[in-house]
Amino acid sequence: MARWEKRGKTSYRLIVESKKPDGSRDRITETAHCRNGKEADKELAKLVVAVEEGTYVPKKLRKQQQQQTAETEHALPDLPKRYTxxxxxxxxxxxxxxxxxxxxxxxxxxxxxxxxxxxxxxxxxxxxxxxxxxxxxxxxxxxxxxxxxxxxxxxxxxxxxxxxxxxxxxxxxxxxWKLLKENPMVGVKNVRESKYINKEMYYESNESEEIIKRLFSLPLMWALFFCLAIIGGFRRGEIVALEWTGVDFEKNELSIVKTISRKLPLIGFVERNPKTKTSKRTVIMPVWFMHLLRLYQVQWEEAKEAIGYAWEGGSRQYLFHAGKGLPISVTAPRKRWIKFLDYHRFRFVTIHGLRHTMATMMLDEGFSLKVIQDRIGHANLASTEIYAHVTKSAQKSVADHFEKLAPEKFGTNLAPIN
The missing domain is CATH 1.10.150 (DNA polymerase; domain 1)
Structure with missing residues (x-):
């Protein structure tokens, strides 16, 4: 049995009564807000269906569920994921x-x-x-x-x-990314924190002169390669990427427009723009170097012609290729350099250290940091200031300068040393 009772202007009590298996009666009541009796009939019909289908939830239980839902919504959010x-x-x-x-x-x-x-x-x-x-x-x-x-x-x-x-x-x-509050690496000292390079990272002028002399015991290709680093200040990747189109024999200039990094799996050689905008530069080289480079070009062209159809370089004209036109691996120069140093018993300085060597030689000759910056291709002068150390030859020059202040030159007699 189902019916409704009007309790107020828009308030209706919905009543559904049913007989339990034990003979007792079950009475369910709900309050509905309806504009008229027709709407109350519809709400009553919904209640009857819910009771018959067993989907009806008593008011007390519904209230508990609502409280649980509210507590869940206002609960503290889950802690962020902890990352390894x-x-x-x-x-x-x-x-x-x-x-x-x-x-x-x-x-x-x-x-x-x-x-x-x-x-x-x-x-x-x-x-x-x-x-x-x-x-x-x-x-x-x-x-x-x-x-x-x-x-x-x-x-x-x-x-x-x-x-x-x-x-x-x-x-x-x-x-x-708000995953940590403090950086645990801040207190870990970097072994290369010094602003300036140290003497282990470059050759003194007298050492570099001896090395250049010995370089030409190598095949001409490798002698020129290392000369480009030690007198041109080129980075290794810049030398590997050099092409004949970037060589101007009339002006004795070499143009840096690309650099090649290591060969990556499935990708091959990675050719890209130089490290900074100012790394794209033109460097004037000595006449003797350009003369040797011209001789090397003749050898290069003869080798290409001899290869014929086996040439793999296409239209590219890399100065230093691996034999069939493709650029040499960026790791190959290091292996050749180490063998050269070991054979002649020179102390080890990296190929990149040859850039430092060129900068220190220029400092010894009195060139300004600005001139060094332009030749070496640094983006700003602050980067070039790492070379503002004093080399041994520079120290000797300073000492020689102050020799003119020796007391005996002014007639002062020094007491003998006991």
């Missing part, structure tokens, strides 16, 4: 490092190689909020002493500095 260092590095690569407007493809690749090789195997499964500064300090000390490289040696200072920069960048992004 491995997950953070994946986020960093996907949302930051892989952006070509932020980082070159080659730099991204190199940093991932370092992180995957020296950080993630040891700290990758730790939550980033558990990684402390002292934990990282101890890990970098471990890398400095343990023989983990392919050659069975500890990491070099340059490699450790590169790894430090990469990991610090990862944690810096975690601060920006």
């Amino acid at each position: 260092l491995r997950e953070l590095v994946e986020l960093w690569e996907r949302n930051y490092a892989s952006n070509p407007n932020i980082m070159s493809e080659n730099t991204c690749y190199n940093r991932m190689v370092y992180l995957n090789g020296y950080i993630l195997p040891y700290l990758g499964d730790k939550y980033i909020d558990e990684i402390t500064t002292i934990m990282l300090v101890e890990h970098f000390n471990f890398l400095r002493t343990e023989k983990l490289t392919k050659k069975g040696k500890p990491m070099s200072l340059n490699s450790m500095s590169y790894l430090h920069t990469a990991l610090k960048n990862v944690f810096t992004r975690s601060i920006e």
Whole structure:
């Protein structure tokens, strides 16, 4: 039995009565707000259907459910996901490092190689909020002493500095993304924090002169390659990317318009614009160098003609190719350079250090930092100021300058040394 009772102007009581199996009666009441009896009939019909189908929920239970829903809606939000260092590095690569407007493809690749090789195997499964500064300090000390490289040696200072920069960048992004409040790398000292280069990173003028003499015991291609670094100040990737179209024999000029980074899997050689806008530059070379370069061009053209259809360079004219026209690998010069140094027993300085060598030689000759900046292709003078150190020859020049102030030249007799 179902009916409704009007309780007020728009208030109706809906009543549904039914007989239970035990013979007793079950009475269900609900209040509905309707404009008239017709609407009340519709609401009553809905209530009857719900009772018969078993979907009716009593008022008391509905109230409890509403309270639970309200409590859930006003409850504190779930705590943010805790990331492991491995997950953070994946986020960093996907949302930051892989952006070509932020980082070159080659730099991204190199940093991932370092992180995957020296950080993630040891700290990758730790939550980033558990990684402390002292934990990282101890890990970098471990890398400095343990023989983990392919050659069975500890990491070099340059490699450790590169790894430090990469990991610090990862944690810096975690601060920006509100995943951490503090960067644990801030207290980890970078082994290359000094603003100025040190004497281990370049050759003194007398050393560089001897090296240039010995360079021409190498095949002409390699002699010219290393000369471009030591007297032209070119970066290795800039030399690898040089083409004959960028050589002007009349003006003795070489133009840098591209650079080539390492060969990446499935991609091949990565050719891109130089490091900065000012890296696109024209450098005037000595006459003797251009004469040797002309001789090398003759050899280059003869070799290309001899190869014939096996030429793989197409229309490209890389000065330093691997034999069939494609540019040499950026790792090949380093291997050749190390063999050269070992054979002649010169102390080791990297190929990039030859740029530093050129800058120090120019300083010794009295050239300004601005002139060095233009030749070396730095974007700003602050970058060139790393060469504002005093070389041994410069120190000697200063000492020679003050020799004129010797007391005996002014008639002052010095007491003998007992």
